[in-house]
Each structure stands twice: as structure tokens, then as C-alpha cells.
Amino acid sequence: MVSSYTTTCIYKERLCSNAWEFKLKLEDGKSLDFISGQFVIFDVPSVDAPEDLQPRAYSIASSPSEKNELTFLITYKEGGRASRWVDEMLKVGDQITMKGPFGAFTLKEDDDKDYVFIGTGSGVVPFRSMILDLLEKEDSRKIDLFFGVRNEERVFWKEELEELASKHSNLNFHLCLSQPSESWVGLSGRVNKVVPETITDFSNTSLYVCGNPEMVKDLKQYLLELKLNPEQIHLEGYV
Ligand SMILES: Cc1cc2nc3c(=O)[nH]c(=O)nc-3n(C[C@H](O)[C@H](O)[C@H](O)COP(=O)(O)OP(=O)(O)OC[C@H]3O[C@@H](n4cnc5c(N)ncnc54)[C@H](O)[C@@H]3O)c2cc1C
Incomplete structure (x- = not known):
């Protein structure tokens, strides 16, 4: 209520x-x-x-x-x-x-699919809540979190998410910087590019995408071109 x-x-x-x-x-x-x-x-x-x-x-x-x-x-x-x-x-x-x-951007927990969470900027916020929730419930499904920001100066929650991933073998954290400095050694590029390079088989996944509407639209288009079932794809644009 x-x-x-x-x-x-x-x-x-x-x-x-x-x-x-x-x-x-x-x-x-x-x-x-x-x-x-x-x-x-x-x-x-x-x-x-x-x-x-x-x-x-x-x-x-x-x-x-x-x-x-x-x-x-x-x-x-x-x-x-x-x-x-x-x-x-x-x-x-x-x-x-x-x-x-x-809001209805919530987990559909009634299937056995792995979770792929893709958030840019503040679009990662609902995924922090979802991940804490899933880990507390000891849900053992694989979770891949992709967190995209522009550069090192815009990174937050890195240590916390890395620590959670190190403690829970089912959680994988992928931090992607679209315009990193030259010294950056992690993933670089927009999430639209990094996600398909990292996950090659989406068949047993539920995808949740949140962030600026342009990124959400681009990723939706890409995922639909892969002929994924639209029921596997959950989107939230932050207008
Ligand atoms: C479901 C949902 C959940 C969200 N969750 C989060 C969250 O967890 N964290 C988060 O950071 N955001 C979140 N957002 C986005 C958030 O609601 C705000 O839209 C965002 O924080 C910007 O609000 P603001 O008041 O700072 O900017 P606004 O005042 O709304 O302005 C937005 C931009 O437009 C410009 N602007 C405003 N008025 C004018 C004008 N008259 N002419 C020209 N330019 C103008 C401003 O300068 C600014 O750059 C969420 C959005 C939705 C829909």
C-alpha cells in the first residue's frame, strides 16, 4: 500500500x-x-x-x-x-x-534463470537492493552485475560490490568505464558493447536494464535482435 x-x-x-x-x-x-x-x-x-x-x-x-x-x-x-x-x-x-x-521493476523470481543486471550511473541503485535481497535469501543463481559510468571520478560502491562478489561465488561484478583514463586497467567501453562481449549465451538469463533512456533503448534493441523472448527482458528508464 x-x-x-x-x-x-x-x-x-x-x-x-x-x-x-x-x-x-x-x-x-x-x-x-x-x-x-x-x-x-x-x-x-x-x-x-x-x-x-x-x-x-x-x-x-x-x-x-x-x-x-x-x-x-x-x-x-x-x-x-x-x-x-x-x-x-x-x-x-x-x-x-x-x-x-x-514500481514494477522487481525480480521475477519464479523461474530458474540466471540474473544479468545492467545499470548505468544511478541506474545501478535498484540492483544494489536486489543483490542484497538475493544474497540474504541465499538464492544461488548466478548474478552478473554490469555497472557503467563515464570515468574513474564517477565510480561509487566499487569496494562494497567487489567485496560482496569476493564473498559470494555466484555474484560477478563488471565495472565498465566508457571514457576511462589511460591508466585504467579494467573493462572499457559502453555497457552496450561490454555486455555482449562478456555474455555470449543469454538463453538461460533474465536481463534487467536500468539507467538513462538512450542506453536502455539501445540495449533493448540489441537484445531483441538476438531473438530473446521479450519476457526475459525487464527495463527501467530514469527520465
Ligand atoms: C523510477 C525512477 C527512479 C529513479 N531513481 C533514481 C535514483 O535512484 N537516483 C538518481 O540519481 N536518479 C533517479 N531517478 C531520476 C530522478 O527522479 C531525477 O529525474 C533526477 O535526479 C534529476 O532530478 P533533478 O531534480 O536533479 O533535476 P530536474 O530539476 O528534474 O532537471 C533535470 C535536468 O534538466 C535541466 N532542466 C530543468 N529544468 C529545465 C528547464 N526549464 N530548461 C532547461 N533545462 C532544464 C536541469 O538543469 C537538469 O540538468 C529516477 C527516476 C525514475 C523515473
Whole structure:
């Protein structure tokens, strides 16, 4: 059920050049029941006129088992309302109103297919929640997470995801930089190129793609050309 909640910011940290992570605690010990992959809508104030509120959607980054404290990540869009709010205004102790949960970009767990998660920028957020959820449930299916960002300065959650992958043999983490520096030794190129180079057989996979609408559209086109069953493909564009 969708409800409105008053929350308090209990943590905020800049993780890289353009991403902030923050945690919100629901007041009065309330809890939010949600499914990994879902999002909430915040009332976001304008930095220049804080009483002017507008809605913005954000995916929940934490596991559904954490119902009272939720983690979020925002990447900066030049001059954007929420981007400026999290950069210039939000601080620990602030109250934020949100409503949710919303969304159907959630795991279809009733088949035995391996998971391929493809996220660019903040599009990786729902996959963090899904991965934590699957690992907590000891789901042993193979999970391949492709995380695409422009360059080293835009990388976040690398150590955390690498550590999870080192502890769980079914999780493979592929960080792809589209415009890396010369010293970068990892995967380079857009995820649209790296995914098909890494996974050659998609027949027993469920693919989940999230990020900017152009990338989502390109990958969808590619996957459909491979004659995959459309039911294997799940998409979320962050508009
Ligand atoms: C289901 C869903 C989940 C999402 N989850 C996340 C998430 O977890 N993390 C995340 O970072 N994002 C997420 N998003 C995207 C998020 O909702 C916002 O769209 C994003 O953060 C930008 O919001 P903003 O208020 O900063 O920018 P906006 O104010 O919406 O502006 C966007 C861009 O347009 C420009 N702009 C605004 N107004 C004008 C104008 N009048 N003329 C010209 N340019 C203009 C701004 O400068 C900015 O660059 C999600 C979106 C959806 C739909």
C-alpha cells in the first residue's frame, strides 16, 4: 500500500565527483514494506525557495529487510532541483516527506534463470537492493552485475560490490568505464558493447536494464535482435 512518511536524514556522504548517498529513518518506528527494485517519491524543496516542493522519484538502494532506515543515491544533473538540494542543502537531521513504494521493476523470481543486471550511473541503485535481497535469501543463481559510468571520478560502491562478489561465488561484478583514463586497467567501453562481449549465451538469463533512456533503448534493441523472448527482458528508464 502506498503511504506518506515523514523521515529524518541520518547520514549523507559524497561518494565521488557526482554522487551522494544518504539514509533516511522513518519517524515513530514506522516501517516501509517494499520489494527490491521499487522506488519512492520525495517532496524536494527548491534551494532558492525551500517552501516550494516538487516530487522526484528515487529507487531504494538498501535491502527490503531494512524497513525503518532506507538508503538512497543521487547523481548530480547540472542545475537540477534534487541535485542542487542534495549537494547544497540536505544535512543530517533534516526532515523529508516521501511516499511509496512504487514500481514494477522487481525480480521475477519464479523461474530458474540466471540474473544479468545492467545499470548505468544511478541506474545501478535498484540492483544494489536486489543483490542484497538475493544474497540474504541465499538464492544461488548466478548474478552478473554490469555497472557503467563515464570515468574513474564517477565510480561509487566499487569496494562494497567487489567485496560482496569476493564473498559470494555466484555474484560477478563488471565495472565498465566508457571514457576511462589511460591508466585504467579494467573493462572499457559502453555497457552496450561490454555486455555482449562478456555474455555470449543469454538463453538461460533474465536481463534487467536500468539507467538513462538512450542506453536502455539501445540495449533493448540489441537484445531483441538476438531473438530473446521479450519476457526475459525487464527495463527501467530514469527520465
Ligand atoms: C523510477 C525512477 C527512479 C529513479 N531513481 C533514481 C535514483 O535512484 N537516483 C538518481 O540519481 N536518479 C533517479 N531517478 C531520476 C530522478 O527522479 C531525477 O529525474 C533526477 O535526479 C534529476 O532530478 P533533478 O531534480 O536533479 O533535476 P530536474 O530539476 O528534474 O532537471 C533535470 C535536468 O534538466 C535541466 N532542466 C530543468 N529544468 C529545465 C528547464 N526549464 N530548461 C532547461 N533545462 C532544464 C536541469 O538543469 C537538469 O540538468 C529516477 C527516476 C525514475 C523515473
